Amino acid sequence: MGTRDKHMSYFQIQDKDLSYESIDGEVIVIHFNTGCYYSMTESAAHLWQRLQQPASLGDLHGCFTGAPEQISGGVAKFLGELTKEELVAEVPAPAELAGGVASILPPIPYSPVEFQKYTDMQELLLADPLHDVGEVGWPKLKE
Amino acid sequence: MPNHPATLERAQRYFEQVGQAFEQASRRQAVTTLDLEIASHPLRLELAGEHLLPLVWPALKHLETPAAPGREAPFTIHCWEMGQTGVEAPAPPPEDSGVGAILEHGKIRGYCDDDITAFYDLSCDILSVVNLRERRAYYAVRDLKRVQPWEKPAPLKAILNRWLSSLGIQLIHGGAVGQEGGGVILAGPGGAGKSTSALACLASALGIISDDYCLVQPGETTWVHNIYGTAKLRRDNLERIPHLAGKLEDTDLREGSKPILFLRDHFPEKLRVRFPLRAILLPKVTGLRDTRLVPVHRMLGWKAICPSTMTQLPGFEPASMKLVSDAVRAVPVFSLEAGTDLPQIPQVIEDYLHQEIPA
Numbered sequence: 001m002g003t004r005d006k007h008m009s010y011f012q013i014q015d016k017d018l019s020y021e022s023i024d025g026e027v028i029v030i031h032f033n034t035g036c037y038y039s040m041t042e043s044a045a046h047l048w049q050r051l052q053q054p055a056s057l058g059d060l061h062g063c064f065t066g067a068p069e070q071i072s073g074g075v076a077k078f079l080g081e082l083t084k085e086e087l088v089a090e091v092p093a094p095a096e097l098a099g100g101v102a103s104i105l106p107p108i109p110y111s112p113v114e115f116q117k118y119t120d121m122q123e124l125l126l127a128d129p130l131h132d133v134g135e136v137g138w139p140k141l142k143e
Numbered sequence: 144m145p146n147h148p149a150t151l152e153r154a155q156r157y158f159e160q161v162g163q164a165f166e167q168a169s170r171r172q173a174v175t176t177l178d179l180e181i182a183s184h185p186l187r188l189e190l191a192g193e194h195l196l197p198l199v200w201p202a203l204k205h206l207e208t209p210a211a212p213g214r215e216a217p218f219t220i221h222c223w224e225m226g227q228t229g230v231e232a233p234a235p236p237p238e239d240s241g242v243g244a245i246l247e248h249g250k251i252r253g254y255c256d257d258d259i260t261a262f263y264d265l266s267c268d269i270l271s272v273v274n275l276r277e278r279r280a281y282y283a284v285r286d287l288k289r290v291q292p293w294e295k296p297a298p299l300k301a302i303l304n305r306w307l308s309s310l311g312i313q314l315i316h317g318g319a320v321g322q323e324g325g326g327v328i329l330a331g332p333g334g335a336g337k338s339t340s341a342l343a344c345l346a347s348a349l350g351i352i353s354d355d356y357c358l359v360q361p362g363e364t365t366w367v368h369n370i371y372g373t374a375k376l377r378r379d380n381l382e383r384i385p386h387l388a389g390k391l392e393d394t395d396l397r398e399g400s401k402p403i404l405f406l407r408d409h410f411p412e413k414l415r416v417r418f419p420l421r422a423i424l425l426p427k428v429t430g431l432r433d434t435r436l437v438p439v440h441r442m443l444g445w446k447a448i449c450p451s452t453m454t455q456l457p458g459f460e461p462a463s464m465k466l467v468s469d470a471v472r473a474v475p476v477f478s479l480e481a482g483t484d485l486p487q488i489p490q491v492i493e494d495y496l497h498q499e500i501p502a
Contacts, residue, residue, distance in 0.1 A: 019461035021468035026442040028449075030464060037450065039442070121450050 010054040011079060012091045020048070029087060035122035038087070043113040047078060050105055054094045066110035078113040085117070146256040153235075154259040160233045161272050161281045165191065168223035168230040178217065180208040181303070182312050182358055182368040182417070185217035194227045195284060199298045205372035205407035205414055218306050220299060222282040232270045232283035235261065249301060249457025262301040262457050267291050273305045280306070292400035296373040297356055301457045303370065312360045312368065313466035316452040317423075319352035319367045320344040320492060324500035325421040326367060327492060328357065329479070330447035336426035336481050338376050339383065340488050342404070346386045347489030349496075350415035351406065361469035365420040372414060375401040383485060421499045423448070423471065424479040424492070434487040436477040436495060444476035 017033040027040040027048050040048050050063050060075045082088040172192030179186050225231050235254050254261035258276040268285040280302045304314045318329035318341035329337045341354035358368040390409040391402035406414050423444040449467050453459040
């Protein structure tokens with residue numbers, strides 16, 4: 001487990017609009033707001049598991065064994081992408097040292113951290129304003 | 144996240160208003176009552192007038208079951224057509240925030256809480272409102288002529304999905320074939336070969352639950368249940384399945400329509416109500432002669448089922464994703480590399496089930 005530092009940045013999965021499942025080591029995440037879904041394996045899936053609780057960069061680096069520069073570069077890039085996709089966000093430092101998954105997640109050898117993004121559902125899932133409502137109003141559609 | 148009190152009140156008030164509209168419709172047209180069972184749960188349809196009978200009943204009548212006294216009270220869906228009855232469904236008043244005027248994947252924003260969900264199908268002009276706590280729902284069709292061809296083979300989807308998923312039974316986009324001891328789900332996007340593979344099985348010893356939609360119920364045994372007793376096939380595929388000749392209803396020639404096979408009418412002995420799930424197969428047209436099964440990563444099964452199910456079912460919730468995931472985890476997944484010699488498809492499936500089903 002890492003040490004808590006209230007000045008450090010901590011990151012965590014934003015559960016509010018997400019749903020995720022792990023099947024045979026592969027993680028699938030659906031973002032119900034954007035309509036996108038993501039697939040993660042190996043290093044990415046491992047980091048995703050750790051991010052279920054608040055994690056600092058140091059905590060995330062500790063998920064891997066291997067060359068420190070490779071690990072820090074890969075983790076930073078991955079975290080940036082997850083943040084851009086609104087899958088994780090910066091959160092307040094946790095009140096207590098992380099237990100649970102953080103305490104039992106053993107480090108694994110580092111491999112490039114990547115995820116696949118799928119947008120084929122996006123159009124069909126996004127909010128659809130009733131722009132075809134006629135003068136009489138909903139639910140009378142314009143002819 | 145707990146529901147806002149204003150949402151709870153708004154949703155409940157709207158549900159009551161829709162209910163009053165149905166009451167009015169039922170005073171103008173005699174009510175037809177139909178009882179059935181889906182996945183062993185009783186369901187009742189109450190239709191104000193018979194105008195909606197040809198829309199909602201043909202795909203469900205194979206599950207008709209008389210109501211039995213002392214059993215679980217049925218979940219009831221009240222249906223009416225606005226044009227024929229002259230009774231409009233009330234409009235949820237839109238407000239500046241977009242409440243009532245915005246659809247989020249078919250759900251009317253601001254009129255949904257944990258128990259009540261209001262859906263509006265833009266393409267068919269159908270309002271559906273479900274109340275899980277009261278075990279009732281309303282299905283209001285503006286005009287039968289506006290309903291699109293895909294509704295008849297699989298009617299009431301939004302309501303049935305909301306109700307059944309609350310019971311741990313998930314409607315999925317996928318076919319299913321098998322025997323009493325076990326069967327397989329056929330999953331994949333449109334055009335992958337699900338329907339052709341499923342319908343090829345009609346000429347074999349295998350039974351069929353569906354070619355397009357079925358229910359999965361994960362548990363100690365993961366069950367596949369029947370919901371719609373229909374199959375659809377593209378017109379350009381009809382000649383490949385000669386045992387279907389003359390049996391399909393092909394009266395709706397609008398864009399997006401397909402000939403419909405009502406399995407109860409033509410293959411009643413082949414219809415299966417349920418079986419344990421043994422595998423998920425992902426049909427893939429190879430262009431080669433022979434058919435074979437190739438093991439693939441389970442996640443491909445999830446990807447074949449979940450996205451297409453989500454886009455076809457309004458109100459697909461995170462809990463639904465878990466149900467699909469639990470079903471996928473329970474069984475192996477194979478690519479069904481489907482050859483041009485169609486009888487091999489059911490034979491390969493039968494051979495697999497023969498080795499998997501306990502004697």
